[in-house]
Amino acid sequence: MWGFIECFKKPKRCDSANVKEVPNKVVIIGGGVAGLEAAINFSEFCDHIVVFEEHEEIGRPLQCAEGWIHFTGVKPYINGRRVNEVDVIILDRKCNHKTSFSIKINGSVEIINRPKTEKKMAKMAEDRGVRIFTGSKVTLLGLAKQFSDYDLIVDASGYPSQWCREFGGKKPYAPAVQAMCEKDTDKITMFLHPELDGYFWIFPMADSGSKVGVVSFTKPRVPLRKLLDEMMKMTGLYDEGFEPTSYTGGLIGCYRNSPFVRELNGIKVALVGDAAGIADTFAGEGMTKAVIFSRVLARCAREGGFMITRGNTTGMMRGHYFLVSVFAYLRKNFTLLNLFGKSGILGVVNRLSVNREPRIDNMKKK
Numbered sequence: 001m002w003g004f005i006e007c008f009k010k011p012k013r014c015d016s017a018n019v020k021e022v023p024n025k026v027v028i029i030g031g032g033v034a035g036l037e038a039a040i041n042f043s044e045f046c047d048h049i050v051v052f053e054e055h056e057e058i059g060r061p062l063q064c065a066e067g068w069i070h071f072t073g074v075k076p077y078i079n080g081r082r083v084n085e086v087d088v089i090i091l092d093r094k095c096n097h098k099t100s101f102s103i104k105i106n107g108s109v110e111i112i113n114r115p116k117t118e119k120k121m122a123k124m125a126e127d128r129g130v131r132i133f134t135g136s137k138v139t140l141l142g143l144a145k146q147f148s149d150y151d152l153i154v155d156a157s158g159y160p161s162q163w164c165r166e167f168g169g170k171k172p173y174a175p176a177v178q179a180m181c182e183k184d185t186d187k188i189t190m191f192l193h194p195e196l197d198g199y200f201w202i203f204p205m206a207d208s209g210s211k212v213g214v215v216s217f218t219k220p221r222v223p224l225r226k227l228l229d230e231m232m233k234m235t236g237l238y239d240e241g242f243e244p245t246s247y248t249g250g251l252i253g254c255y256r257n258s259p260f261v262r263e264l265n266g267i268k269v270a271l272v273g274d275a276a277g278i279a280d281t282f283a284g285e286g287m288t289k290a291v292i293f294s295r296v297l298a299r300c301a302r303e304g305g306f307m308i309t310r311g312n313t314t315g316m317m318r319g320h321y322f323l324v325s326v327f328a329y330l331r332k333n334f335t336l337l338n339l340f341g342k343s344g345i346l347g348v349v350n351r352l353s354v355n356r357e358p359r360i361d362n363m364k365k366k
């Protein structure tokens with residue numbers, strides 16, 4: 001009965017609250033990259049951290065092309081396969097090859113084995129005293145009741161956030177589908193098609209094999225799985241031996257879901273990773289952003305209060321978001337892409353390829 005009544009309570013947003021007390025008890029929804037990174041970072045100063053993951057196994061099911069972008073300076077927890085080249089192939093409406101160019105990226109993208117990475121992160125967290133419960137699907141209302149003596153709930157539940165599932169406010173998303181193939185490749189290939197606001201890709205796997213996928217940032221004209229099949233046929237990938245052995249897919253929330261810190265029944269709730277909608281709208285890349293976001297949240301909670309999380313995260317990402325919006329515009333504008341594609345993209349990517357440490361140390365103090 002009490003749970004039923006609680007459903008009608010409108011959760012408060014936490015714009016004005018200025019909480020400077022350092023949290024000691026944190027409960028995290030989601031054992032993905034964002035949730036585990038938050039657990040590792042909060043464990044440096046919190047005594048009680050609990051993570052709930054709805055799936056039975058950390059790292060599964062895999063819903064990712066596993067490209068770890070080094071531009072941010074954030075290193076993955078395990079080594080992967082460095083990619084040195086990206087081929088961009090521009091197709092015409094019938095999927096014939098129109099023009100193409102290669103970009104040397106000199107190892108700035110690494111294909112990581114994501115299930116292994118997440119398992120390693122979970123082990124690191126557990127070694128630091130974090131308790132992880134798999135096969136446990138939780139709700140915010142349930143946690144706010146059961147963990148009412150906790151200081152913070154981290155909503156790292158991916159897209160759509162658990163907050164949106166319970167209280168609404170769902171943002172647009174990009175659906176993606178990918179096929180696993182045994183055929184190996186050592187570079188990334190991106191195909192751009194005038195009717196697709198997204199792209200069609202071939203990514204290597206970390207060890208051997210490849211993933212062929214498609215993502216759309218607007219509603220595709222046919223279901224994505226059908227589109228993937230059509231594109232594989234028309235670009236001749238089936239003839240080249242890219243034979244799907246299984247399919248996976250998922251939704252990428254790439255529109256910000258702020259405020260990042262809210263309040264529910266007196267407990268702060270912080271959204272991180274895809275739950276906060278911080279994956280980028282050019283490539284749908286979200287792993288390093290999830291890591292940065294969780295680190296920023298933990299640092300803010302420890303040093304300055306949760307409310308500076310938003311300014312610090314968006315401040316840190318401003319340059320990145322500017323570039324991805326330029327790229328996203330180029331992705332849709334085929335005339336510009338043909339004119340400036342090679343030299344423009346090459347120049348920017350080469351500049352970005354210089355590894356930089358994220359400026360977490362330069363965060364504004366309240």
Ligand SMILES: Cc1cc2nc3c(=O)[nH]c(=O)nc-3n(C[C@H](O)[C@H](O)[C@H](O)COP(=O)(O)OP(=O)(O)OC[C@H]3O[C@@H](n4cnc5c(N)ncnc54)[C@H](O)[C@@H]3O)c2cc1C
Nearest residue numbers: 030032033034054064065066067138158250273274286287
């Ligand atoms: C097909 C595809 C390809 C992609 N390729 C790339 C790529 O190459 N590189 C890249 O950087 N990004 C890529 N992304 C995006 C990337 O996967 C996400 O940005 C990243 O996973 C975000 O991490 P997260 O921890 O925020 O969310 P998630 O990885 O979605 O993790 C959320 C976790 O929370 C759990 N959960 C959800 N609700 C509950 C609940 N109520 N109770 C308990 N547990 C719950 C889920 O089971 C899940 O494990 C891709 C996405 C897709 C769909």
